[in-house]
Amino acid sequence: MSSDRYPFTEIEAKWQREWEATRQFRVSEDPGRPKFYCLEMFPYPSGRIHMGHVRVYAIGDLLARYKWMRGFNVLHPMGWDAFGLPAENAAIEHGVHPAIWTSENIDNMRAQLRKMGISYDWDREVSTCDPAYYKWEQLIFIKMLERGLAYRKRSTVNWCPSCQTVLANEQVEAGRCWRCDSEVTKRDIEGWFFKITDYAEELLAWCDRLPGWPERVMTMQRNWIGKSEGAEFDLPAAGRPELRLRVFTTRPDTAFGMTYAVLAPEHPLVDTLVTDAEERAAVERFRAEVARQSEVERTAEDRPKRGLRLKAHVVNPFNGVAIPLFIADYVLMTYGTGAIMAVPGEDQRDWDFATQHGLPIIETVKRPEGWTGGAYTGDGVKINSGFLDGLTTPEAKRKAIDWLVQRGLGTAKINYRLRDWGISRQRYWGAPIPVVYCPTCGMVPEKEEHLPVVLPEDVQLSGKGGSPLAEVASFVNTTCPRCGGPARRETDTMDTFVESSWYFLRYCSPHYDSGMVERGAADYWMPVDQYIGGIEHAVLHLLYARFYTKVLRDLGLVKVDEPFQALLSQGMVIKDGAKMSKSKGNVVDPDDLIRTFGADTARLFSLFAAPPEKDLDWNDHGVEGASRFLNRVWRFVIAHAEELEMAPRAKSELEERAVAPARPGGAVGGVASPPPTSQEGKAFRRIIHQTIARVTEDIERDFHFNTAISAIMELVNALYAFEGVARDTMPAGEQAALLREAVETVLLLLGPFSPHVTEELWQRLGHGESLFKQRWPTADPAALTRQEVTVVLQVDGKVRGRLTLEIDATEDRVQGLALADDKVRPWLQGRTVERVVVVPNRLVNVVTRS
Ligand SMILES: [Zn+2]
């Protein structure tokens, strides 16, 4: 451990105390100032922060402090996504109550976060397991229930056998539980749903109106919502026209290529169509086989598609042809109508199935030249298609739908892949669902004045055998809010993704006790201007929060349509090629890092090592490099502190020309210096102001924090070099003034990246007011102006060379340089210079004669 490190431990503690004591980052609504709501996804209180947390909070704090310095009123809050299974599992394993486990973890993590020195408004901290928090969620649940946006039904749902609870579709990834990676099974169960499908179209439409979101996330949401436009129509059973099989297709233009039809094995019409006991038995056997497969397996593209041919046929209404009917695993009851017309010529799954089962294939779109593949799914000219022949695919789609509609056989139809959000969880550590079941009145919502329905603490947790709340008699047994008779409470709890769907709103008025959010505060702060969090939430939290915000808007609680104006999805932190995790043994503990190098180094490294949206590959050399750089800045400023404090501070050209907007807090600091007159001074000042321009653009436009840091490092190198330039080459005081301007610029630019050390050095330069109350520096256009010009050298009108020299050089000087130039001199050999024509800043022509 090198001993010449700056005293970061004392400095960081000092400024964390100071910022708290002066309440520097506490904010309130101020209509006179532009607001900036900067938010990182709040953490689950697992007990320790990890490097992934350090990375995302360093990004958030950089942007928050930068916006402070740009004059914004910045809301930057922090809280806890405190309900969820790990607390309950810890309780089962170690016998500690989830409430205690959670609260201890929150205390640990808050202390760790404070050591990072992040500019949170800690007055706004919220914890979702607090009854004062989830009370409002229960109220909204009741309002959603009244409007049919929350409903209960029995259905086949995803079940995680390990977590012992239902999962929403969004929480199953490739057939596995999002939390524990167990294989998900199916269960037929009663449960609560939020009607997110009512908002499918709006959620989709806004995917095109959020340019601040990464395209990757928007694409994932579009695909998840899965809108498809097409037609729905009936295929009557051959010989039994009263039995009609409704099909959905996105390609009605291919109807003439229909060579068979398929029902989902679970389709209720199957039982009616079955003709005898033998067929019934075969159907039952087939259904049992299919039931053992997950939806993912059934719809996987690369596996054989199994089917059972029924005795019944159906009739294609387009041409009156009777075609065979199958039940097959690749058709799902939960998508479209649970039945399809099969067009193997233009659908690959149908082509696979037809090939495997020896069914005919009719092409209805003319193939491109040289086509040899299976199904052709592209557009083209219609063939083999009766009245559609010769049309293009889009024309034929429209005409086929018109034809169906005119004959009363079908309709145009839009389908979505999105399903309603299943929010019932058969676990304890969550917000109780505020309804009761009365033998007389049925299901009755709890009365508003009885909220919150508080989660009881005296509970036995085993992790087995259904909702733990069902065993708590004092909770379950209640009175009916409608008739006053005995009733039972709902014992499922809400999915914890409900709490995270509105926490950003609660931050606007966290102590408001007359509603979920105080309207004026929400109108001022919302939407979140910059949201920062991982891509793994693309179709989970980020979709739920958008939906929930729209519901709250429609309930009149907020005016915004969308919660998050812009989203930055940071990559993972990896080490030795894998995501940091305890099981892989490649974890770097932020506490160790902060103890050894300081929070400023930890933050600087995580911002420098990779652009934010890319994975960050951990390496110890990088951390040491960040530490060395901060020490280099420290040494320079400390060595020159006295001299810099004494240096002249005249108004800069920029400040004289423009009246700068008022600094937050009326600060008097900032950068100012007399314009330099020496060449060295001008060049150095240009570097200072180029750095300001580069860093500002890198932060503002593209989140290129790593290149911003590089630019600051280059400025520090130039600072050391400039210090070595002999003083007598410059007018008195010029060097000291420029060193001061450069040092102050470095501190201002570096502040949001490494706030403690810069704040300390700022103070040591004699400033009485916080660095973060200073205005972000602006590049001075005068300093940036090109000071040199390239002049073309001609001899007798022919270009012989080029000369770079200072702008507006005197004619004598230009002449002298031109005649002495190595490229010109050979052409003057043996000739006499008659005259020299100088076009200022453009051209020199030497006219000669022999
Ligand atoms: Zn699980």
Ligand SMILES: [Zn+2]
């Ligand atoms: Zn009742």
